[in-house]
Amino acid sequence: MATIHVDILTPKYALFMKNVVERLKRSHDLLITARDYSELNELLGRVGISARIVGRHAESKEEKLRESLSRSLELEGLYKGVNLAFAQASPETARVAFGLGVPYYLVHDSPHAEAQSRLTVPLANAVLTPFPVYARHWRRYGAKRVIKYRSLDPMAWIGWASKLPNPVDTGRGGRGLVVIREEEYKASYLEGKRTNLQSLAVELARLGYDVVYAPRYSAEVDLPGVITMKTHPIMTPLLKAADAFIGAGGPMNTEAVLLGTPTYSLYPGEPTDIEAYLMRRGLVKRIPVGDLIRHFESSSIKEEKMAFEKQAEKLRESLTDPTDFLVDFVEKALSAPTRIFPLRADTRHRSARVL
Numbered sequence: 029m030a031t032i033h034v035d036i037l038t039p040k041y042a043l044f045m046k047n048v049v050e051r052l053k054r055s056h057d058l059l060i061t062a063r064d065y066s067e068l069n070e071l072l073g074r075v076g077i078s079a080r081i082v083g084r085h086a087e088s089k090e091e092k093l094r095e096s097l098s099r100s101l102e103l104e105g106l107y108k109g110v111n112l113a114f115a116q117a118s119p120e121t122a123r124v125a126f127g128l129g130v131p132y133y134l135v136h137d138s139p140h141a142e143a144q145s146r147l148t149v150p151l152a153n154a155v156l157t158p159f160p161v162y163a164r165h166w167r168r169y170g171a172k173r174v175i176k177y178r179s180l181d182p183m184a185w186i187g188w189a190s191k192l193p194n195p196v197d198t199g200r201g202g203r204g205l206v207v208i209r210e211e212e213y214k215a216s217y218l219e220g221k222r223t224n225l226q227s228l229a230v231e232l233a234r235l236g237y238d239v240v241y242a243p244r245y246s247a248e249v250d251l252p253g254v255i256t257m258k259t260h261p262i263m264t265p266l267l268k269a270a271d272a273f274i275g276a277g278g279p280m281n282t283e284a285v286l287l288g289t290p291t292y293s294l295y296p297g298e299p300t301d302i303e304a305y306l307m308r309r310g311l312v313k314r315i316p317v318g319d320l321i322r323h324f325e326s327s328s329i330k331e332e333k334m335a336f337e338k339q340a341e342k343l344r345e346s347l348t349d350p351t352d353f354l355v356d357f358v359e360k361a362l363s364a365p366t367r368i369f370p371l372r373a374d375t376r377h378r379s380a381r382v383l
Contacts, residue, residue, distance in 0.1 A: 029055065029056055029057060030056045030057070030111040030112060030362050031056065031057040031058075031059060031109045031110050031111050031112075032052060032056050032057070032058050032059070032110070032111065032112050032113075032114055032358065032362075033058075033059045033060075033061070033106075033107070033110045033112070033113040033114065033115070033121065033125070033130075034048075034049060034052075034058055034059070034060045034061070034114050034115060035060075035061050035062070035113070035114075035115035035116070035118040035120070035121040036060065036061070036062045036068070036072070036077070036079060036115075036116075037062065037063055037065075037068070037115075037116055037117075037118055038065075038068060038116070039067045039068050039070075039071040039260065040181070040278070040279040041116050042062075042068060042071040042072050042074075042075050042077060043071065043075060043182075043184070043185040043189065043262070044181055044184050044185060044350075045077070046075040046076070046077060046184075046185060046188075047184060047185070047188075047349075047351045048184070048351050048354050048355060049077055051351070051355045052355060052358060056362075057109075059080070059106060059107075059110060060077060060078065060079045060080065061079055061080050061081075061082045061103065061106070062079035062080070062081055062082070063081065063082060063083045063084055063085055063095075063099065064081050064083065064084035064085065065084065065085035066260070067244070067260045068085075069081075070259065070260040071260060071262070074261070074262055075262075080106070082099055082102050082103055082106070082120075083095050083096075083098060083099030083102065083120070096119055096120055099120045100119075100120040100123050100124055103120050103121065103124045104124050104127070104128070107124060107125075107128050107130065110125075110128075110130050111130065111131075111362060112130065112131050112132075112133070112358065112361060112362055113125040113130050113131065113132040113133070114132075114133050114135070114358060115132070115133075115134065115135070116134065116135060116136050117134060117136050117138070117141060117144035117145060117147075117148040117149075118148065119144065119147035119148055121148075122134070122147060122148040122151040122152065123147075123151065125151070126151040131153045131361060132151060132152050132153055133152060133153055133154055133156060133357070133358075133361060134148055134149065134152040134154070134155045134156065135155075135156040135157070135354065136155065136156075136157060137157055137158050137161055137180075137181055137301075137302055138300065139157075139161060139162075139165035139166055139168075139169070139301065140165075140297070140298075140300050140301075145166075145169045146169055149166055149169035149170055149171050150169060150170035150171075152171070152172070153172065153173070153361075154171075154172060154173040154174070154175050155171045155173070155174050155175070156175050156176075156177065156354070156357065157174060157175070157176055157177075158176065158177060158179055158180050158181060158302065158350075159176045159177065159178050159179070160180075160301050160302055160304075160305035161176070161301040161302065162301055163176070165301060175357070177348070177350050177353040177354075178346075178347060178348050178353075179347045179348050179349065179350040179353070180282050180286065180302065180347060181279060181282065181350060182279060182282050182283035182286050183286065183344070183347050183348070183349050183350060184349060184350050184351050185264065186264055186283060186286055186287060187349070189262050189264035189265070190264050190265060190268050190287065191265075192262055192264065192265050193265060194265040194266055194269055195257075195259075195261035195262070195263070195265065195266055196240055196255060196257070196266055202236050202237055202238045203235065203236040203237050203238075203329070203330075204237055204238070204271035204272065204328075204329040204330050204333075205237070205238045205239075205240070205269060205270045205271050205272075206232055206237045206238070206239050206240070206270065206271065206272045206273070206274065206324075206329070207239075207240045207242065207263075207266055207267060207270040207272075207273050207274070207284075207289075208225055208228065208229050208232075208239065208240070208241050208242065208273075208274045208275075209242045209263075209273070209274070209275040209276065209278070209280045210225055210241070210242065210243045210244045210276065211225070211244070211276030211277060211278075211294075211295065211296060224317065225241070225274070225276065225294065226241070226249065226251055228274070228294075228317055228320070228321070229241045229251055229254045230251050230252060230253065230254060231321055232321070232324055233251075233252070233253035233254050234253065235321075235324060235325055237324065237329075238255070239253070239254045239255065240254075240255045240256075240257065240266065240270075241254050241255065241256045241257065242257045242263065243256065243257065263280065263283075264283065264287065267280065267283055267284045267287050267289055268287040268288070268289065270284070270289050271289070271290070271329045271330050271332075271333045272289065272290045272291075272292065272324075272329045272332070272333070273289045273290070273291045273292070274291075274292045274293075274294060274320070275291065275292075275293060275294070275295075276293070276294050276295050276296065277293065277295030277296075277297070277300060277303065278295075281293055281295075281303060281306070281312060282302055282306065285306055285311045285312060285340060285343070286340060286343065286344055287340065288333070288336060288337035288340035288341065289333065289336070289340075290313075290329065290332050290333055290336045291306075291311065291312050291313070292312070292313050292314075292315055292320060293307075293312050293313070293314050294314075294317065294320075295314075299314070309339075309343065310339070311336075311339060311340070311343065
């Protein structure tokens with residue numbers, strides 16, 4: 029029985045790792061860590077992952093540096109007997125695992141997160157990433173190996189999460205339900221860039237839509253005519269029920285697409301690899317705010333959703349659940365920790381391959 033360190037830093041990875049953790053702990057000891065971050069803490073409780081809190085989420089560059097250094101030291105004290113580290117782009121896990129000679133495998137879909145990537149990718153034994161992400165975008169940070177899986181990350185949770193109760197009572201009978209998710213404006217790769225999503229929410233409510241606004245970072249938001257989320261539930265049932273989703277990048281855009289909900293991106297940066305892939309397939313649209321308002325003013329979004337659901341179903345059918353791939357990978361990495369291999373599961377997983 030091996031000991032595996034799983035480090036969970038964001039709400040998305042609490043959802044992503046739920047089934048992976050449940051399967052790995054059947055035959056291994058798990059050291060599961062997270063950082064003190066309100067939205068993450070709430071999601072960990074909702075998915076039933078018990079994690080040891082090490083360090084906290086920080087905002088300024090100075091605070092981020094101090095917290096990272098402190099967190100690294102605390103993690104080092106927990107690493108006795110750890111055989112393998114498996115995490116997203118965690119600078120602390122990367123540094124501690126490397127320093128103690130523990131293999132570290134990075135699973136991530138966001139090479140545009142430059143600061144995290146520069147601190148983690150060079151120290152990883154391999155980067156595991158969804159197939160639309162270009163290997164060269166990881167290699168520019170010094171990736172030793174890039175292993176792609178034939179999936180998009182929300183496929184790991186939409187199956188079970190979509191069956192949960194809807195966290196919001198939205199039965200108002202308006203022109204349609206629109207969910208808006210705020211951008212992660214405190215992330216280092218956005219550097220405070222904002223889109224005026226709050227004004228957009230108010231305008232769509234004025235046009236007769238039922239609008240749910242999901243802020244970041246436990247922000248207190250009060251918008252006239254708009255339902256604003258006060259907690260951080262699992263959003264999957266709400267996204268599935270929505271007639272349209274407006275996001276600013278991030279996994280919720282991809283999740284909404286996979287659930288069959290027409291998705292509009294107002295991400296303030298260049299399209300990510302995942303977003304660009306979905307745009308090429310006509311599944312995500314980038315429209316200036318003024319044009320988007322005019323579109324909602326003149327269109328029937330409920331009819332648009334009916335057509336969109338067929339496109340989304342076709343995409344889902346082409347993908348696998350990444351949980352199977354990740355669990356198999358960890359088992360093989362434990363049995364041969366010095367090797368990087370293309371997994372003899374190419375047919376089973378349809379695209380597990382080394383680049």
